[in-house]
Amino acid sequence: MSMTTGQTGRLYLVGVGPGDPELMTYKAVRTLDQTRVWVAPKAKTDGASAALQIASAMVGAADKEVLEVRFPMKKIRLEQEHDPEVQQGWQKAARIVLERLEQGEDVAFPTLGDPGLYSTSFYLLNTLQEVCHDLPVTIIPGITAMSACSAQVNAPLGLGDDVLSVVPAAFDDARLRDILQTSDAVVLMKVFRRLPAVIALLDELGLTDKAVLLERCGMDDQHIYTDIREAADKELHYFSTLLVRKKQINKVAS
Template identity: 35%
Template sequence: MNPSTGTFYGIGVGPGDPELLTLKAVRMINHVDVIFAASSIKNRHSLAVEIARPHISDQADIRMLSFQMSNNEDEKETLWEENARVIMAELEQGKNVAFLTLGDVLTYSTYGYLIRIIQQKNPGIPIRSIPGIPSYLAAASRMNMPLVEGEESLLITSGARGGKALRKFSGCAENVVLLKTYRHIKDINDALAEAGLRRNSRGSPGAAGKAK
C-alpha cells in the first residue's frame, strides 16, 4: 500500500429507497473528497446519486463518468480504462474517492470493471467495497416472499439474453432470480411457461421468483 495515495471506496446505494442505504455507506459518502458516479453519454444524470442525495452534503464534489452502452467489447474496455484513469488521477493526489453504484457494489456493477483495471494499473491503491442491498432482495421483501428455505438452493443469473439462461439452468436450483430483465420479459415468460414454472413465479423490478 502506498501511503501517499487515497483510498477508493465502492459504495452500493441500494435498490432506490434512500432509507435503505447502510449506515456505513452514508458515513463513507461524507468521508471522501470526491464522489464519482456513472451517467450516460446523452445526459449527466445519475440515479445512484439521486438515491443518495439526501445523505450527500451540498458542498460535495460530485463528478459524472460517461459509460456508453455498446455491444463492442473493445469500445467498452477503452471507456472503462479511460474512466479508471480519471479516478486514479484523484487517488494518486492523495484524495479519498467514492464510486456510487445501484444495488450492491459487486453484483452486475460497473464498479467491478473499474477495480479490476485500477488493481492492474496501480496495485498499491487501497480499495474498500461497501455492500448495498440488491434489487432482488428488495423485491422479495416487498412481496413478503422467502427466497430460500430449508435445504433449497438459489440461482442468480442475468436475463439480458432473455429466457436463454432460464432454459439452460432450469432444474439446477429450486429457486431462480433473474436480473436485468427489462427488455426481454416476453421471452422470459415464455421460458417459464415451457418449464411449467409460470404459476409459481413472481414478477417485480427485481425479477425475483420461485422456480419450484
C-alpha cells in the same frame, strides 16, 4: 495511465442499495459524508446517475466535487474481447479517479445495489489495478435489488434446502431453460427486454404462475406484477427483476 509514488488517496466502492435512499447502510452514508470527491457512473452522456441521485438524497452533494462518468450499457461477457466503447468508458473513469488519488484525495464511487453483484464498480477497480496492483481500496457492501424485491413481496429468496440461481441480463435461452428446470428459485435481473421470451419459456415449463415481476423496486413509481403476462407488451424500466419460486412453505400441523 501511471501511478506516482507518494501519498495516495483511498478508493471507496460504495453500495447504495436498490433505490430507496433509506436502504443505504450506515457505513455507506458515513463514508460518502466523509469523502469529498465522488465519481458516479451513468449509462448515458445526457442522462442522470441513479447511484448519485440515491446518495445525494441521503447525504447531500452540495459540498462535494461530483464527477459523473459514462459506462456504456452493453453486454459484457467475461473471458471474451470487450466492446471498444465499453473499454474506453472504463479507462476514462480510471483516469479521472487516478488523478484525484494521486493528489492525495479519497474518492467514493457510489454504485447501485452491492458492489460485488454485477456492478460497474469492479470494472473500474480492475482497470485501476492494472496500473497499481496495491491500490488502496475499501468495498462497502449494499442491499441488493433482489433482497429488496423479496422484502416487497413478503417471500424468501431461498429457504431450507432451496437451490437459488441468480441470472444476469446477458442470459441465453438454452442455459436459462436448464437453470429453471434444476433450481428451486431463480432471480432474473434486468429482464425488461427479454420478458416476452421469458414468459414463453415459463409457460412451456409450467412456471408462469410461480413468477412475480417487480419494476423499479422500492422507488416511488414501483410496480409489482403478480400476473407477469400483464407486463408482456409494456415498455419496462431497466430496473426490472423477475422472481421465480417453485416450492411453497409447508404449514406446521397444529
